[in-house]
Amino acid sequence: MAQALLLASTGLWDIEMEHHGQRSFLPMGQFRTPVGQWQIGEDVSAKATSNEANCFNLELTQTSGAGPSGLVAAKTLLHDVAPATFKVTIYDAQPRIGGLWPLTKDDAAGLVHPLMVANQSKHTVQFSDLAWDDSVPQMPKAWQVGQYLKRYAEKYGGADVRLGHKVVRTELQQNGAWKVETESEEGPQSHTFDHLLVTTGFFGKPIWPDYLPKEAEVPIIHSSKYRDLKSLLAKGNQKGHKILVVGGQMSGIEIAGTIATHLSSAVHGPGERPIDNPGKYSIQHVAQRPSWVFPLFTSAKPLTNGSGHISVDSAKTFNSIFQSVLGTDQGEFSPDVKISDDLIEHQPFLAMSSHYADFVRSGLISVSQGRVSSLLGNTAVLSPSNEKIENIAAIVLATGFDPCPSLDFLPSEVLETISYAPSHPSLPAALAFHGTHHPSLSTLGFVGFYRSPYWGVMEMQARFIARLWTTPEPSQAWKEALECDNSIQNVMNLRPDPRLAQFPMGDYAFLMQEFAKALEMKISTPKETPPLANGKSMDILTPARYVSEGATQSQLAEVEKNLACTHETALGGLTKARFVAQAVFRSLLGEWKLERDLVSKLPSHPSGRFVGTAKFLLRQGTADGRNVADHDDMGMEYLYIEDGDFMASNGMKFRATRRYIWRYDETRDVLSVWFAKTDDNMRADYLFHDIEFIVPDADDEVAQTKGWQAKASHLCIEDLYNVKYEFKFQAVNLKEWRIGYSVNGPKKDYTISGVYRR
Template sequence: MSKTVCIVGAGPSGLVAAKSLLHDVPRGTFVVTIFDSQPRLGGLWPLQKDDHGGLIHPLMVANQSKHTVQFSDLAWPEDAPELPQAWQVGRYLDRYYKAYCLAAELCLETSVEKTEQTHSSGWRVWTRSKDGAVEERSFDYLLIASGYFGKPAVPGPSVIPEHPEIPVIHSSKYRNLKDLLGEGKPKGGKILVVGGQMSGVEIAGTIATHLSSIMYSPGTSPIPNPEKYSIHHVIQKPVWVMPLFLSPKASSPVPPFLPLDLASYNLANRPHPLTNTQGHITEESAIRASSLYEIALGTNQSIYSPVLAVTHKDHANPQYLAVSDNYTEFVRSGLIAITQGRLNKLSGHDATISPAQEKIDDIAAVVLATGFKASDSISFLPQDVLETLSLVPGDLNNTVALAFHGTYHPYIPNLGFVGFYRSQYWGVMEMQARFVTTLWNAGGSMSVRLPQVLKQALDKDTSIKRTIALRDDPRASQFPMGDYAWLMQEFATALDMECRDHLSAMPVLPPAGNEMNVLTPARYPSKRLNEFQRLEVTESLKQTEATVWAAISSGKFVAKAVFRSLLGEWKLERKLVSKLSSHPSGHFSGTAKFLLREGTRDGREAEFDKIVKEGSDVGMEYLYIEEGDFKADNGFTFRATRRYIWRYNEKKDELTVWFAKTDDQKRADYLFHKVEFSVPEDDNQKSWKATAGHMCIKDYYDVKYEFCFKAVNLINWNLAYTVNGPQKDYTIDGTYTR
């Protein structure tokens, strides 16, 4: 006889749970109903570019690649970006629902108000529809997939007044500067960002990107005097800020680049069997992690700001991570200022930061990146159940204590959880769903039908004890359940699953000389695969392996890494040697600024319109401004300036340089050249090299670049021209340093 299951939440956790209940056991074993209060599925992930009603900006770029933000048996479209935007993740979930979950009853705009355990070991569930109608239904099982990010956590009235004089919003509600500031203030001011972990760094970098774009884009600004605004970020401790692309060969002078998750989840770099690296962090493991992060970045971050530097005295403490492409360079440029401490009080336009009681004045708006209260996501559970789960409402890491890595409690066998923890890696969500399905299909943790390997795993499990111990542990890690690879191993062992091999040989990397062994959800496919699923698993593995090989062997993503690292100001020294008296030789000394902004249409109208029509990202670009003094060999000195537009096309992985219009120097005119990177000829090469060419009437520009990296950061680069033709005959050699 079929068992009925109520799933609360139609986000990725709820959908993968439904899929597992419907497909990973014989058909008809479970009858599934999914409730979600939103008018669409997807949970946090919006389905449209203009869907601003949720907790995630639809244009936010995921900080994990499509190879990790996926389930094992549904590949992304081949032309999907490596790092999808939030609305594209929502579209993926819509495809997943249509592929696997249509047999479930989906009840949108229906919130679960109350639940109650029945004497027959089931659940009564009360729901409320959008028109206010309350309905009571009975189920055999209740599965919580309502999301760990339930309600924004904000400071109380002792810190933030109930009716502040300036705009105060949670980071999840930020969409653009116009909505944040309203009409804005002619005198500008500081945008105060509070919170220094993942969301704080991300939102500070996002606001800085928006402000930079408004300042340096052509046309009318949506807020007055944008140049008078800045961002002030309050953090409690230095945090390592990783860009979206890292190098698996960070020590190489010509490092290749991969999405950070593919570089990080290389199992060849860890001894097997894996041991948990998260939870309680010893001094030894903290020091080791700090060393690894410094190697990955090539700096302790002091090059950006002394406040952001992770110094020797910090190495023995648990290390914290954040992800942002632009944050650190905006800190270096001064657009983002940092204060270490905690917001003590907001009063009018001023804030007090403890413990030093430092004052920050002239605040125009406040954005609170202060996390979420997960307890609101389970407020419908009975009080006795919450007590059994050891609920601590204010604990943002370990709200409830659950067995076997956040999936169930042995005292409540008909209650399950999927995705109810921070750091929700999609592969782990899928494993949790498989685990709960297997457990319930066997009749529970005490059933004689429980597979022996699963029983052994449950007997050894200490998850509840560990969770409670970490609540008061001063050495608890940033993400107590953050070791993705270890969690995948533990679930696979319990479920008697094997990690599937790569389809073919993978690149070999130093120092150990091992083949890369990149973990993705597709490495752990279900045991019950139909033909469609087999094809999807294979396609997913092919995409990952193609991405890795392209990066390691052909320099894919180097253009992206260069583009990211150009942001900000450079010292420029350029020598010009001319063979014609009409063009004097001499030396230029000055600065070059790369000013980030949203991609513009000028000069590429047809391509731009096609990108917009397809719903793709128009990307970012730089307004390049160089200014300085040119001293000719004849002794004459004059002020000189140039402007270009630098663009990066993610779909083509292409870096291009465009002339600026002479009558409006914020606008692009026409293409100057495309930067063509060449694969290193041997191991002795000391920089990434690239070439370009441009025919100007009858004069040809032969362009050569050299980009010198230290891990992920450009430390200097060279741009040389040889110009030949009937009108010109000269060489230019310019060196850019920070």
């Protein structure tokens, strides 16, 4: 039997697609060419001792959680190879499994807030043989990912899981075995095993820049520790009004968007404010260069994050594709996030956020280019511009993570062998065959140890390690894969490369293909979907497309559920109006110019024209007007405020305003409009109408040239309101929309037509 130790990482992303000229929106994740990825790592390692012929004890040890990499490696070694080949023990320094993924809504002690929305979909954050519950949203929250991992560990159990045990030191023995020392409340312990499997991931510890002190006149925290405004500003500079976010890639944009959402909710939500005077605060985001910001539901056009070295020509190609997918160079939001001119020749950076760009447009987030060079009191100085940012209330560092602590239990001679380089945090170890092992260390393996591994890649790496450690006579395909592999040299070449890709290890489709070729695994035939506008069918890549040899009936049933869920999601976006409501809701944020004409057939109600503005103010969902028991997670909503002048046909002119509450119910995929209470117009009163999107007839050429059509109806005592909507997108962004009312009743007979423009 063999014992080993595992360490883990994870990621997520999503999609919008075009079908017969209409925009459909999908949170798909894992198409052939994924947009972006975001990972979470756990410190884990593995060790093993041989005590029987062809039987190994494998101990899985993690210092910050039995996370995805560790759990999938344990499952693979226990359930996908010959029975009793391995005996697995997992060490975990935490009191629970899951690594950085919390298991409950109130588990806020780790590096991931339990209510954080994952930035890849459940079609990507999955293993091949465990399906998600249907009730889980397309983009799961962190605690829901933790619950998935808990179910996975329970379904594919058999490992000896020892929580509260931290691996502090390992020693490679002359016979290839590993002596592993751990610490726990039980005191120090030492065990020896045949193999050591590292599944730590890249999130060893948060990076704290040298130019910033640990303590200052204003509170400074790492983005991984942000939970809410109250805790951030509890000891803040009461005179300051700027929240400084430092860091321009994924975590910087995500945390800036999150804090902006919390501020907007604090200002525009009803009831008690979480902080005093929330309206005085704004966010100053400092980034060395802008990134492409994709909403969580984005495009199904061909997308790739690229890998390795990005040439000037490749950069131009990628940046052109990203601009096409988003429909903008981002200059419409702010010149400071615009990507054009010489930036087109630089390797692209990608980030995921539903609301960041529109908060930049609204001014709640201001962007400064450069880097913080010093902090004096509540003033930061940027270089090279010497711009000063004053009146800082708090600082949030989105400066990433140092993966080196994830390897600090390895002996120095082993670190030297794998060319360990702390100065290159993107590529700290030079490992063979896409980050799985080193040829001179036959009993050491790695799963999930690279930036942004998708869960399918983790599963493939675990299968690769299992084959590496259990197959005495490899196949010709296996031999050729190892002989042609240049992963180690590729890492060494990329370390000094100034044009290194954001995710240098290789994109998802490429890695899955390479592992499948070595393992002689065939990808399953995709379920058929209607063709896209380019005439091609979707070929969605998910872990469930690769099934382990010898999978049980129970496993195959989970595989089929996974595939069916993904197919149903894609079909809903292609042939129905699924996710369009979500895309409209996301795009409404901010201020619109509004022009509305009223034409009345009754002299008692004069005709006229309204000109003004309409603001959609984002806030946390409220329970007003709805059954809270049916809405445990109420998501987000808008307080809608319009204000302007109405000029009646009889010459009268007066100021007019009105308020509504707009809500999106993800469970039903429904956008709805609610009346505001007359005695408290911050609160919802009762439902005005649900908005029903209409799927255009594929054979109606006229319908294909219009935006998304929708309708609604509402009976108010004796008056019937029939409502028609039209939403026009430019790529993923809503540019213009119209609303028309026809109102008929005993004393009413009029029509209203309004147009909203940015």
